[in-house]
Amino acid sequence: xxxxxxxxxxxxxxxxxxxxxxxxxxxxxxxxxxxxxxxxxxxxxxxxxxxxxxxxxxxxxxxxxxxxxxxxxxxxxxxxxxxxxxxxxxxxxxxxxxxxxxxxxxxxxxxxxxxxxxxxxxxxxxxxxxxxxxxxxxxxxxxxxxxxxxxxxxxxxxxxxxxxxxxxxxxxxxxxxxxxxxxxxxxxxxxxxxxxxxxxxxxxxxxxxxxxxx
Numbered sequence: 326x327x328x329x330x331x332x333x334x335x336x337x338x339x340x341x342x343x344x345x346x347x348x349x350x351x352x353x354x355x356x357x358x359x360x361x362x363x364x365x366x367x368x369x370x371x372x373x374x375x376x377x378x379x380x381x382x383x384x385x386x387x388x389x390x391x392x393x394x395x396x397x398x399x400x401x402x403x404x405x406x407x408x409x410x411x412x413x414x415x416x417x418x419x420x421x422x423x424x425x426x427x428x429x430x431x432x433x434x435x436x437x438x439x440x441x442x443x444x445x446x447x448x449x450x451x452x453x454x455x456x457x458x459x460x461x462x463x464x465x466x467x468x469x470x471x472x473x474x475x476x477x478x479x480x481x482x483x484x485x486x487x488x489x490x491x492x493x494x495x496x497x498x499x500x501x502x503x504x505x506x507x508x509x510x511x512x513x514x515x516x517x518x519x520x521x522x523x524x525x526x527x528x529x530x531x532x533x534x535x536x537x538x539x
Contacts, residue, residue, distance in 0.1 A: 327341075327343065327357075329341075329359060329361075331361040331362070332364070332399060332440070332441035332442055333441070334361055335361070336361050336362055336363040336364065337360070337361060338358070338359075338360055339358070339359050339360070339361060340356055340357070340358050340359075341356070341357045341358075341359065342354055342355070342356050342357075343355045343356075343357065364397065364440065364442045364444055365395070365396040365397050365444075366440065366444035366445065366446060367393050367394065367395045367396075367399075367401055367438040367439070367440050367444060367445065367446040368393065368394055368395070368396060368446055369392065369393060369446050369448050370391070370392060370393060370394040371391060371392045372392070372448060372450070373387065373392050373436065373448060373450040374450065375450050375451045375452070375453070375478070375505075375506045376424070376450070376451075376452045376453075377452075377453050377455075377478055377505050377506075378413070378424070378426040378452055378453070378454045379426065379454065379455060379456065379457045380426055380427075380428065380429060380454060380455070380456055380457070381426075381457065382426050384423050384424065384425045385423070385424040385425075385426075386421055386422065386423055386424075387421070387422040387424070388420055388421060388422075389403045389417070389420050389421070389422050389436060389438065390420040392436075392448070393438035393446055395438075395440050397440070399440040399441055399442075400440075400441070401420075401438045401439060401440060402438070402439050403417045403419075403420060403422065403436065403437065403438055403439075404417060404436070404437045404439070405417050405422050405434060405435065405436045405437075406434070406435045407432055407433075407434055408432055408433035408434065408435065409430060409431070409432040409433070410427075411427060411428065411430075412426070412427055412428055412429070412430035412431070412432040412452075412454055413425065413426055413427060413432040413434065413452050413454060414427060415434050417436075422434075422436060424452060426452070426454040427454070428454065429454050429455050429456065429462060429464055430453075430454055430464060431451060431452070431453050431454075431473070431475070431505075431506070431508065432451065432452045432453075432454070433449055433450075433451055434449060434450055434451070434452060435447060435448075435449045436448055436449070436450075451506045453475060453505035453506055455475070455505070460476070460477060460530060460532070461474070461475065461476050461477075461525055461527060461530070461532045461534075462474075462475050462534070463475075463523045463525065463534040463536060465536075466535075466536050466537065467536070467537050467539055468513055468536055468537065468538050468539065469539050470512065470513065470514045471510050471511065471512060471513065472487075472510075472511045472513050472523065472536065473508040473509070473510055473511075474503050474508055474509040474510075474511065474523065474525060475503060475504065475505050475508035475509075476503045476504055476505065476527045476528075477504060477505060478504060478505050478506070479504055480502045480503070480504045480507065481502065481503060481504065481527045481528050482500070482501075482502060482527070482528070483500070483501060483502060483503040483509055483525065483526065483527045484498070484499070484500045484525075484526045484527075485497075485498070485499045485500075485509065485511060485523055485524065485525050485526075486498050486523070486524040487511070487513065487516070487521055487522070487523055487524075488521060488522045488523075488524055489519070489520075489521060490519070490520035490521055490522055490535070491519065491520065496516065496521075497511065497513070497516075499511055503527065513538055516538045517538065518537075518538050518539055519537070519538055520535065520536075520537055520538075521535070521536055521537070521538055522534065522535055522536075523535075523536060
């Protein structure tokens with residue numbers, strides 16, 4: 326049996342010579358002409374959806390073979406990178422992607438599928454992590470510039486008031502859309518250091534979340 330591994334050579338026309346020799350020294354040869362076709366890169370077969378996770382959740386697993394395909398039928402290897410490893414740890418083993426939530430926040434995950442010729446397909450998705458039972462969150466709790474307001478998985482009309490904890494004065498009002506994966510961003514760089522509240526109204530619900538401006 327002769328096996329030709331086309332992934333280890335460039336595309337083109339090739340000729341191989343096979344010689345068989347018996348114990349008496351007699352031999353015969355056979356020439357085999359064959360063609361290695363151009364390699365086709367892996368492709369995205371389905372997009373990985375954004376994931377809402379909660380602090381303390383067990384490691385989440387995704388079978389990446391459901392999201393990538395190789396037109397040549399080659400076996401793929403997978404790599405993953407967390408854009409914010411302090412929020413979500415990402416790793417791969419074989420075709421499985423492992424995601425472990427570490428703390429509240431938003432994280433982009435990039436996943437790549439490589440064929441034996443190192444041709445690659447890459448896609449990204451987002452993970453939002455929050456405390457169990459929270460339908461809305463504002464982070465970080467210690468703000469230097471931007472405060473992020475994140476609601477549910479779907480976009481929602483959201484209004485926010487920033488209130489001084491000491492005087493009760495409303496210092497900023499903002500309206501827009503927000504979701505867990507596309508939070509509303511408030512620039513608080515003009516606020517003085519101190520304690521504040523974010524009064525958040527979204528859909529038919531409301532919530533008040535305390536934070537500190539550094």
